[in-house]
Amino acid sequence: MIPGMDLAALWEGIGRHLMAAPCRLCGEPPEAAAELCRDCRAALPWIDPPCPGCGLPLPPGRPDAPCGHCLRRPPPWQRLIAPLAYTPPVSGLVHAFKDDGDLAAGRLLADLLAGALPSECPGAILPVPLHRRRLRERGFNQAAEIARRLPGRTLHGSLQRPAPGPDQRGGNARRRRANVRRAFVADPRRLPRRVLVVDDVVTTAATLTAVTDALRRAGVGTVWVCAPARTLPDGARNRR
Numbered sequence: 001m002i003p004g005m006d007l008a009a010l011w012e013g014i015g016r017h018l019m020a021a022p023c024r025l026c027g028e029p030p031e032a033a034a035e036l037c038r039d040c041r042a043a044l045p046w047i048d049p050p051c052p053g054c055g056l057p058l059p060p061g062r063p064d065a066p067c068g069h070c071l072r073r074p075p076p077w078q079r080l081i082a083p084l085a086y087t088p089p090v091s092g093l094v095h096a097f098k099d100d101g102d103l104a105a106g107r108l109l110a111d112l113l114a115g116a117l118p119s120e121c122p123g124a125i126l127p128v129p130l131h132r133r134r135l136r137e138r139g140f141n142q143a144a145e146i147a148r149r150l151p152g153r154t155l156h157g158s159l160q161r162p163a164p165g166p167d168q169r170g171g172n173a174r175r176r177r178a179n180v181r182r183a184f185v186a187d188p189r190r191l192p193r194r195v196l197v198v199d200d201v202v203t204t205a206a207t208l209t210a211v212t213d214a215l216r217r218a219g220v221g222t223v224w225v226c227a228p229a230r231t232l233p234d235g236a237r238n239r240r
Ligand SMILES: [Zn+2]
Pocket: 023, 024, 025, 026, 027, 028, 036, 037, 038, 039, 040, 041
């Protein structure tokens, strides 16, 4: 025992060192109870600054202004938040979560998304539902797992997906849009005026457009959509 050393602090330090899992990406011990060390977190492919309409990166120095594309053709939702680009290592986390059932990867993705949601975000949270058959195959709804970690109240049963829809990772954009256009049905009796829709990854935005259209038909006034990550136009080949 070194004279003057605080025994309680020493024990706390040892305990923290033993308890803390290594950083998920580099294996170094992270600070506090974080899943990632500070360096790995900072090195993630953050989209900064993002367009508030489509989530794609804007030129630096234009925060909060929509991109030219969104000005010409405004998206159906009021705001899209997807803080990370779907490139490694984020794509690896999504793959581990969705395809291998690694729920810790899902929690990490959800926490990274939660940190990017502004305080004025709608508090009623609606995960994009999976069709019954998909749910049986996968065993869990990845959007619902993410939604559980976000601040707010998750709505259950307000949105149905009667059609199975295609695997969103296959096919071209036009076919995907046609397939999901009428895939969702919202129950107007169970929906508040402002809703935050949650998905796992924004790809072509076809799914989120179909969900937003269903919510609008059911009388929802304000729709925000979010996901931990989104693909970038030339990033598709980097997936997985
Ligand atoms: Zn690390």
